[in-house]
Amino acid sequence: MSTRHAALVALEHYRLVPVVVLDDASDVPALGAGLVAGGLPVAEVTFRTAAARDAIAALADRGDVLVGAGTVLTPAQVDAAVAAGARFVVSPGTSRAVVERCLEHGVPAIPGAVTATEVMATLELGLDLVKFFPAATSGGAPALATLATVFAGVHFVPTGGIAAGNLADYLTLPAVAAVGGSWMVPRDRVRARDTAAIERLARAAVAAADAVRPRAGQPA
Ligand code: 3PG
Numbered sequence: 730m731s732t733r734h735a736a737l738v739a740l741e742h743y744r745l746v747p748v749v750v751l752d753d754a755s756d757v758p759a760l761g762a763g764l765v766a767g768g769l770p771v772a773e774v775t776f777r778t779a780a781a782r783d784a785i786a787a788l789a790d791r792g793d794v795l796v797g798a799g800t801v802l803t804p805a806q807v808d809a810a811v812a813a814g815a816r817f818v819v820s821p822g823t824s825r826a827v828v829e830r831c832l833e834h835g836v837p838a839i840p841g842a843v844t845a846t847e848v849m850a851t852l853e854l855g856l857d858l859v860k861f862f863p864a865a866t867s868g869g870a871p872a873l874a875t876l877a878t879v880f881a882g883v884h885f886v887p888t889g890g891i892a893a894g895n896l897a898d899y900l901t902l903p904a905v906a907a908v909g910g911s912w913m914v915p916r917d918r919v920r921a922r923d924t925a926a927i928e929r930l931a932r933a934a935v936a937a938a939d940a941v942r943p944r945a946g947q948p949a
Pocket of ligand 1: 889
C-alpha cells in the first residue's frame, strides 16, 4: 500500500471534494473566496476546459485551498497539473500510465473504479483510494457498500450524481473517505463569480456532512 500522503489526510478531513469546471481562470478569486468563506477550502479542478491549468495555478497560489486536478486522462495532463500546483490527481477511470506518472511525481492518484475487477486493477498499482464513478448510475450507495465488503483497507470517493439530498447515503459508509460532486460549485455560479452562492453551498454541504460524520483530525 502507498504511504499516506498529506493531501489524502486532508481530503479525508474535509470529507467533501467540490468538483469544478472553470471556463476562465479569472473566475478563480471568486471561487476560492467562496470556498474558504464556506469552510470548505478544497477544489478538484477538471481538465475539461482549457482553463484548467491556469485555474489550478491560481488556486494553488492562494495557499489556503487544497487543490487537485480532475478528469485527468493522460500523463501529459498529470505533468501539467503537477506543474501548476495540483496536490492530488483524480481520473474517471484507471489508467496505468496516469497512475505511474503520478507516482513519479509523488502526487497521490485517485483513479476511477466501479467494479471488483477495476478495484483490483488499482490494488495492483499499489493504491488504496479510488473514485467510485459514476456513483449514482453504478448502483449508488448500496452497490458501493457491497463492493467495499470485499476490499478491506480500500477507501472510496463516490462522485457523480451526488448532491445534498443523497450525500448522507454515501458518507455513512465507513469505506467512504470523501464525497465528490459539482453541486457545491455549480458551473454557472462559478462563471458568474457568485462568491456568496458558493459560500452558501459550501457551508450547507459542510453542515450536512457534519450531521453524518464529524470532521476528524487536522487538515494537512
Ligand atoms: C466528476 O467529474 O467527478 C463528475 O462529473 C462530478 O459529477 P456531478 O457533476 O454529478 O457531481
